[in-house]
Amino acid sequence: MLQPKVLVLDDEDEIASMLDHALSRDGYDVSTVRTISEFRDKQAGEAFDIYIIDLGLPDGNGMSLIQGLSRNPACGVIILSGRAADTDRIVGLEIGADDYIQKPFGMRELAARVRAVLRRTQQNKKAQDHNANASSNAANTESAIEFDGYRLDLGARLLFAPDGNEIDLTTAEFNLLAALLNRRGQVLDRDQLMNAVKGRDWEVYDRSVDSLVSRLRRKVPAPEGRPHYIRTVHGIGYAFSVSSGSAAGDR
The missing domain is CATH 3.40.50.2300 (Response regulator)
Structure with missing residues (x-):
């Protein structure tokens, strides 16, 4: 080894x-x-x-x-x-x-x-x-999440905007967005989000989680006049919500 x-x-x-x-x-x-x-x-x-x-x-x-x-x-x-x-x-x-x-x-x-x-x-x-050994069809089917025209490619670890351009995310931002998307509609507290970002148990720094969420909201804006996808649940954490009919699902 x-x-x-x-x-x-x-x-x-x-x-x-x-x-x-x-x-x-x-x-x-x-x-x-x-x-x-x-x-x-x-x-x-x-x-x-x-x-x-x-x-x-x-x-x-x-x-x-x-x-x-x-x-x-x-x-x-x-x-x-x-x-x-x-x-x-x-x-x-x-x-x-x-x-x-x-x-x-x-x-x-x-x-x-x-x-x-x-x-x-x-x-x-x-x-x-x-992911490298999986076929391209399997990768397209199993490791992408779409919402409101955005596409999160879990295998390539890339996020694409509705216009097809890549959105530049740090590793922490990508991991946080993936964690929220994989449990859409569920409220995740800060412990869960920091564990998702770091891949292991972590001493929680609320300001760090909040800063990551703020940056994601700027980089991944919702359509004008609609609330943002990442919803604050006061006193608990955050949840990812997409209005009915706008999510394309995992594929």
């Missing part, structure tokens, strides 16, 4: 070396870099299963890398940061990071979180392989 590959981006030599030693001991194939420039050069030549990224770097903010990485559901992203502010944590999760670990941290905790993220990425890889 191939060793899972981890790329660590941290400009502190002591932390990078500690992560290299601890994760290598646990069976990971670990590479470390110190700058965003080195990270991009390394990533261009290899594919990694897990990315561990510090935010404060000599040539920029590590946050700038995360949204691009999150477009691939088969890789995991963990943020390391010495910042205690909730803002960084919330923004990082919103743009697609799987986890946020504040420095200083314990290696046992970090190793456990890496394993949890890896389980999620392995599940996504299996799903991708399944």
Whole structure:
């Protein structure tokens, strides 16, 4: 079995070396870099299963890398940061990071979180392989959801507007929309939505869920004069509703 590959981006030599030693001991194939420039050069030549990224770097903010990485559901992203502010944590999760670990941290905790993220990425890889092996007819039949002219392709993880143009979604936005669509008409609370977005149990940050919903409402507008598809259920969470006769169903 191939060793899972981890790329660590941290400009502190002591932390990078500690992560290299601890994760290598646990069976990971670990590479470390110190700058965003080195990270991009390394990533261009290899594919990694897990990315561990510090935010404060000599040539920029590590946050700038995360949204691009999150477009691939088969890789995991963990943020390391010495910042205690909730803002960084919330923004990082919103743009697609799987986890946020504040420095200083314990290696046992970090190793456990890496394993949890890896389980999620392995599940996504299996799903991708399944979709790739399915016939195009089966994919069109089983892995698309349509509503009001929009088309959510679950296999390709793409959303298309009624005019046929692709709507750019982050991984978190896509997962949230898919969770709501798969249970149309049902009210999902914030715990359920965060579990759907992150693929595992998660400490709930209400503001993060609310921000994701607000962004989806802007990117996926309902026709003028009609309420939005994502309905707020005060004190509980959200539900996806399409007016009678406007949903094309799963196909």
